[in-house]
Amino acid sequence: MNPSHDIAVFIRVVDLGSFAAVAKEANLSPSAVSKIVSRLEDRLGVKLLQRTTRRLVLSQEGETYSIRGREILAAIEAAEAEVTAGRGQPRGHLRINTGTAFAKHRLAPLLPEFLKKYPDMTVELSVTDRRVDVVAEQIDVAIRVGPLGDTSLVSHRLGEVRRIIAASPAYLRRHGTPKQARDLLSHNCLHLRGFSRLAGWPMYVNGERVLLPVTGSMSCDSADVLLDLAVSGIGIVRLGDFLGEAALSAKQLVPLLDTCHDDDPTPLNALMPPGRQNIPRVRAFVDFLHGKLRTANQRSLVRQV
Template sequence: MLAPEVILLLRLADLGTLAAVAEETGMTPSGVSRMVSRLEKRTGIKLVHRSTRRLAFTPEGAVFIGYARRMLKLAEAAEVDLSHRHGEVRGHLRVNCGTAFARHRLAPLLPAFLRRHPAVTVGVSVSDHRIDPFEEQIDVTIRVGLLDDSELIAARLGTVRRVIAASPAYLERRGTPTTAQDLASHDCLLLTGFPGQAYWPMIEQGAVVRTPVRGSVTADSADTLLQMAIEGVGIIRLGDFLGRKALAEGQLVELFQGQHDADPKPISALMLPGRQAIPRVRAFVDFLKERA
């Protein structure tokens, strides 16, 4: 197993700042710096140039990082081999997904996964913007939508369809839109960072027409927009799994049934090459497939 100082140095290379590593580990930036200094003293090599504003790895530090990454891969390969031999699923699993999936799909499922595999720990990072799984060293990244061509290994988990909905209070106050043209006079809630979502695909005379929409509120969190829709702020277009509970309980009313392109998209688990063979990663993805 790699020394804690070496693991920390790898995270410093991945995250880029003392503050980011400190936040992830619960340490202080000065504590992180002291651990790096301890490693430098032990090796007799200056590994990192540190200042209050930036850090940079020395040429020797870059070489050390390369060796450390190869050692980490060997350690993970050994864990895979031993786990296979003993039939154990153990270790730490790093997962990333959007806020909507985290709250409405992942959070309800995780307890059952952890009961099934009590030797596994899970670290979940949640963001509605795209992250680089290679840079962040994420084991499983869950994404909704068509996938870009990349080196990541993809496993299909299911399908998400879109619905358009609003709260009864909003519809009582503003009226119920019945045509695509009606949307121009309504407040629509939009997710920032995805320009295409400002155009909703409506069906007119058998053809799909991209209808521009606008509103007084945007947010970078789909779950925030859901809560605003429930509170009557505007009309929302959202994934069916995100709105399922609110629609079933009457907090939201589906609009434009038969007049709106549900635009089904895959839900996928993306894995770094080689990680799909690690038992904890395979067990987690198989579990999600079961519950999709």
């Protein structure tokens, strides 16, 4: 009997919600998975899972055991990784998840340097704009822009993202340059759909913060597409400054209304399942990323806190 193996199987049952899913993942039969959980329950003398015809429900004892079990497994992995890392640099496979825009414009350009620094590590980068279940999908580090909300994950503050308003030189030649916030009401403003928590663009008018109800001919759920449209001259865009950094440097976009725009600083965090923050390969990546963002040049969209 291997207690840590039994704990790991039980936790995957909790994460995936069925014996069959874990059986497929672990190349076991569903009955074998069920027996492992039953063995744990017999040893502990409590029911960890309430089995119904439709689903598995954690008992109170099961919830406590799953929390402590995760901590135990993470501690074992951290101890083993630390011992093996003593023979050299951090090693192993690192699973990272982040959104499309941050992956393309900020993270991906840094990964070659990271892998060169840590040649015994491999990286699996999952890129999606949906909110993934970090624990269930066995992610080591998730990079998130925005408020954390209620989370059991361990967070490490990397910095913050600010917004810019910008347009292409061609658009400004054709339509003029807005000089004050309310000028935006007569311009074609491109709208990022589905991500903003705001009903308008936050601006300062006569010293008062207002949500300006800008309008335009185009909305899209991809910040990257809006960036391309703004560069092509279709309208004015408001987006995270890491997205516009290269276009601003290349003079493809011109920043607008810096003095009256609320740039809405939003936290940027690394999120990790409890215990994984102590694993050397995870710690190495978070420290590397934090350092790179901290030393980014003044036009970087991420400002350190």
